[in-house]
Amino acid sequence: MSQSPASRESGGPALREVPDGNGLPGLIDANAARHPHEAVVARKREDGAWEDVTASAFRAEVRAVAKGLIASGVRPGDRVALMSRTRYEWTLLDFALWYTGAVPVPIYETSSAEQTAWILADSGATGVVTENAGHRALVESVRDRLPDLRRHWTLEPAAGQGTGATGDTPEPPAVEALVRAGEGVEDAVLDHALETVGPDTPATIIYTSGTTGRPKGCVLTHGAFLADARGVVQVLEPLFRTGESSVLLFLPLAHVFARLVQVVAVIAPIRLGHAPDVKTLTDELASFRPTIVLGVPRVFEKVYNSARAKAREAGKGRIFDAAAATAIAHSRARETARRPGPGLRLRHALFDRLVYRKLRAVLGGRATHAISGGAALGDRLGHFYRGIGFTVLEGYGLTETCAPTAVNPLDAPRIGTVGRPLPGTSVRIAEDGEVLLRGPHLFRGYWNNDAATAEAMVDGWYRTGDLGELDADGYLRLTGRKKEILVTAGGKNVAPAVIEDRIRAHALVAECIVVGDRRPFVAALITVDEEFLPRWAAEQGLGELSEAELLAHPTLRAELQGAVDQGNAAVSRAESVRRFHVLEHRFSEESGHLTPSMKLKRHVVARDFADEIEALYRS
Numbered sequence: 075m076s077q078s079p080a081s082r083e084s085g086g087p088a089l090r091e092v093p094d095g096n097g098l099p100g101l102i103d104a105n106a107a108r109h110p111h112e113a114v115v116a117r118k119r120e121d122g123a124w125e126d127v128t129a130s131a132f133r134a135e136v137r138a139v140a141k142g143l144i145a146s147g148v149r150p151g152d153r154v155a156l157m158s159r160t161r162y163e164w165t166l167l168d169f170a171l172w173y174t175g176a177v178p179v180p181i182y183e184t185s186s187a188e189q190t191a192w193i194l195a196d197s198g199a200t201g202v203v204t205e206n207a208g209h210r211a212l213v214e215s216v217r218d219r220l221p222d223l224r225r226h227w228t229l230e231p232a233a234g235q236g237t238g239a240t241g242d243t244p245e246p247p248a249v250e251a252l253v254r255a256g257e258g259v260e261d262a263v264l265d266h267a268l269e270t271v272g273p274d275t276p277a278t279i280i281y282t283s284g285t286t287g288r289p290k291g292c293v294l295t296h297g298a299f300l301a302d303a304r305g306v307v308q309v310l311e312p313l314f315r316t317g318e319s320s321v322l323l324f325l326p327l328a329h330v331f332a333r334l335v336q337v338v339a340v341i342a343p344i345r346l347g348h349a350p351d352v353k354t355l356t357d358e359l360a361s362f363r364p365t366i367v368l369g370v371p372r373v374f375e376k377v378y379n380s381a382r383a384k385a386r387e388a389g390k391g392r393i394f395d396a397a398a399a400t401a402i403a404h405s406r407a408r409e410t411a412r413r414p415g416p417g418l419r420l421r422h423a424l425f426d427r428l429v430y431r432k433l434r435a436v437l438g439g440r441a442t443h444a445i446s447g448g449a450a451l452g453d454r455l456g457h458f459y460r461g462i463g464f465t466v467l468e469g470y471g472l473t474e475t476c477a478p479t480a481v482n483p484l485d486a487p488r489i490g491t492v493g494r495p496l497p498g499t500s501v502r503i504a505e506d507g508e509v510l511l512r513g514p515h516l517f518r519g520y521w522n523n524d525a526a527t528a529e530a531m532v533d534g535w536y537r538t539g540d541l542g543e544l545d546a547d548g549y550l551r552l553t554g555r556k557k558e559i560l561v562t563a564g565g566k567n568v569a570p571a572v573i574e575d576r577i578r579a580h581a582l583v584a585e586c587i588v589v590g591d592r593r594p595f596v597a598a599l600i601t602v603d604e605e606f607l608p609r610w611a612a613e614q615g616l617g618e619l620s621e622a623e624l625l626a627h628p629t630l631r632a633e634l635q636g637a638v639d640q641g642n643a644a645v646s647r648a649e650s651v652r653r654f655h656v657l658e659h660r661f662s663e664e665s666g667h668l669t670p671s672m673k674l675k676r677h678v679v680a681r682d683f684a685d686e687i688e689a690l691y692r693s
Contacts, residue, residue: 082503084548086480089305089498089514097271097296099173101340102136105129109343112317116347116362117162124347124362132166139166139249140173141256141264146201146225150175150270153197153279156327157181157190157213158205159350163229163249164327165336167203170252172277172296175270179279179291180328182670183209184663189289191216193281194223197291197521201225203248207232227251273297279521280330280473291521292473294330302476302515303337305496310467310484313366313443314338320345322364322438324355326670331447334477335368359438367441370448372672374455374466379581381433383609397425401461402454405489422461430462437464445469447478448672450552452575456489468492470550474517474536475499480550491549501550502535508556509542510535541569558676560591566648568596573641573651580637581606582630585661585668587679588651589687597690598654599683600634601661625656653690657683 096103105114106129113126127135148154154176158164171178179197181190183205190212194202200222204210210228217223227248245251277296281289307314321339323346325332339346344366349358352373359367378398385394404422407414414422434441444459444466451468459466469481470492480501482493495501499513512535519527530537541559542552554569561567570588577586577598584603590596602625610633611617611624624630634656642650661667667679680687 082544083500084495084502084544084550085500086305086495086497086513087308089301089496090308096268097172097273097275098277098299098337098340099136099169099268099271101337101343102129102133102169102173105340105343106133109316112343113345114340114343115162115165116320116345118348122361126345129343135253136166136169136173137261137264138253138256139170140267141259142252142254143170143174143176143256144263144267145255145259146252148174148176148201148225150267151276152176152201153179153199155179155181155194155197155199155202157183157185157202157209158229158327159183160323160325160327160332161205161229161348161350165346165348166249168327168333168336169340172271173264174267175275177276177279179281180333181281182326182328184670187212187216191219192288193291194220196281197279198222201227203227203229206230271296273300274518276518278333280328280333282473290523290526292330293518293521294473294476295518298476298515298517299334299337300341301498301513302334302471302478302496303341305498305515306334306338306478306481307342308497309481310445312484314342314344316343318344319365320347320362321366321368322347322349322358322362323368324349324352324358325368325370329670330473331368331471331477356436359436363438363440365440365442367437367444369444369446370672371446371451371455372449374444374446374451374459375578377433377436378455378458379603379606381436382581383606386613387609394429397429398458400425401430401459402457403461405457405461408460409489426463433462434464443467443484445481447471450571450575452579453490454579460487460489470552472538474530474538475511475513476515476517479511479513479515482549488545488547488549491545491551493550494548495550501544501548503542503544504537506556507541507543507553509538509540509550509552511538512536560588560596562590562596562648563592563594564648568645568649573645573649574598576641576644577637577651580634580640582610582633583637585674586641587661587674587676589680589690593691595652596649597687598638598651599657599679599686600637600654601657601659602630602634604660622658625658631656655686655690657686 110130112129114129115127115132116124119125154171156178168178179199181193202213204213229248273296275296276293277299278294279291281291323332323335327333347362349355382394385391400421404414404418446466447469451466467482467487469478471478479499480493480495502510504510516536539556540552541554541556542550544550554571558570559567574586574588577583582602584601587599588596614629638651638654663670667675
């Protein structure tokens with residue numbers, strides 16, 4: 075039923091009632107009982123081939139590792155940290171820890187010693203699993219600040235490296251060591267630990283990426299993950315066909331989105347693969363050939379920009395641009411009453427043979443849909459991908475909601491929105507435009523931080539800090555962040571996301587951050603894409619110039635001014651960017667300017683580039 079255009083609340087359909095059993099570990103038991111010979115996970119062998127693991131075999135390995143954890147002293151409620159790239163062993167350890175009633179605490183493998191020490195100390199972790207010798211050394215460097223930490227396992231220890239309590243006893247890799255340690259543990263002992271797990275049991279503590287201040291630990295329960303995962307499968311059911319569908323997970327498993335995808339794959343169940351290195355993602359997609367692709371907008375931007383750059387290098391830039399324009403026009407026409415006309419359909423069919431098939435092949439060749447979250451994809455890329463036969467379904471969620479709380483439905487996606495509420499959840503727009511959320515997928519609170527929990531919740535609704543609006547059919551459109559709203563000296567409220575997304579759509583632009591709070595006009599800091607810059611320079615006959623010379627060159631300035639002009643076209647004059655500065659430094663997670671989920675740390679950028687910002691307003 076449609077709502078009025080001024081609707082302030084939207085609710086998803088009823089969530090199908092399914093017994094929760096023993097929380098998330100119950101999914102492994104159920105799969106082994108219903109689909110014992112079905113491949114539910116695929117692991118990469120040393121020779122590069124994918125080796126399928128059946129539901130019964132995966133359950134057996136999970137239980138063997140869980141027994142090893144119990145033999146090592148892990149008890150229900152203990153926090154055990156995982157610090158690794160995305161790989162098979164992470165999923166294995168997650169479920170093994172859940173079997174014991176323990177609480178996994180993810181740590182990004184790119185985290186600093188200070189960040190790692192804070193998470194381990196604040197969570198009271200009694201154990202930690204690291205991926206390699208470098209991660210192990212990082213944890214050991216702060217060991218004196220971690221009185222609760224008793225055990226440290228490493229997936230790939232260096233030769234002769236210790237993994238015991240004192241670090242001087244050579245042991246095999248973590249999984250092998252745990253399986254060996256658990257050989258004497260009876261099934262009844264493990265089953266007794268499993269009985270402590272229920273819907274209200276904490277499943278994990280995920281620390282927010284900390285765009286401001288210390289990261290807070292979100293306590294997410296087994297019931298919350300199950301409710302969210304079941305809601306996703308219920309809405310997107312045709313994408314999750316047991317025995318046919320598959321997903322390659324390349325997002326960091328320390329992030330809630332990837333963690334939820336892991337649960338969705340197991341709950342369906344569908345075949346799940348892991349890709350630890352985004353640099354080899356194209357090769358991994360080609361070999362795994364998933365039916366579903368998951369990512370963040372930056373991944374889809376990179377695919378588009380890389381394809382366009384290669385076409386231009388091959389002298390086919392005009393063909394690519396015409397194909398892209400046709401794809402966008404075809405997608406937009408599908409939303410009109412007249413639909414695509416004969417001429418547009420003919421051009422679209424031609425470019426499908428010449429261009430679109432190759433682009434779909436880059437994404438594995440089998441997938442027709444992707445799910446995107448973390449930030450806005452933008453209308454242009456949304457229509458482009460749907461136009462090439464690869465629909466990107468945008469969703470929206472936060473760590474506090476186990477990831478998605480809304481997603482675009484398969485049968486009626488609305489590009490430019492983040493979709494409708496998942497089953498069992500509700501979205502409300504407060505009087506000041508803030509998006510409020512409610513449902514069984516909400517976090518239980520912040521670990522050891524009752525004050526922050528109380529501030530985040532109001533009458534059972536979670537205050538997201540995001541601004542948005544609901545259309546007549548209950549689709550949510552995000553318009554900005556409350557804390558990111560700029561108020562110019564003239565009193566104009568400016569939401570940076572709209573114009574930043576438009577400017578960042580240019581292939582030369584890596585990142586853009588709008589500034590202007592309490593200033594006479596809006597300005598911007600821009601970083602240039604390091605992969606595209608050399609290609610662009612060669613096209614302009616500037617290939618002999620150094621990067622520093624290119625960044626100061628008037629031709630590049632004019633190109634970036636065009637990107638700014640495109641962004642300005644989407645906003646009023648009072649909100650438009652009047653001046654911009656091109657930074658020599660790039661924003662990255664390593665530089666401290668991006669979170670692991672690729673969100674800008676605005677306060678850090680403003681602090682580190684205060685001089686450059688000030689210079690924009692001197693004259």
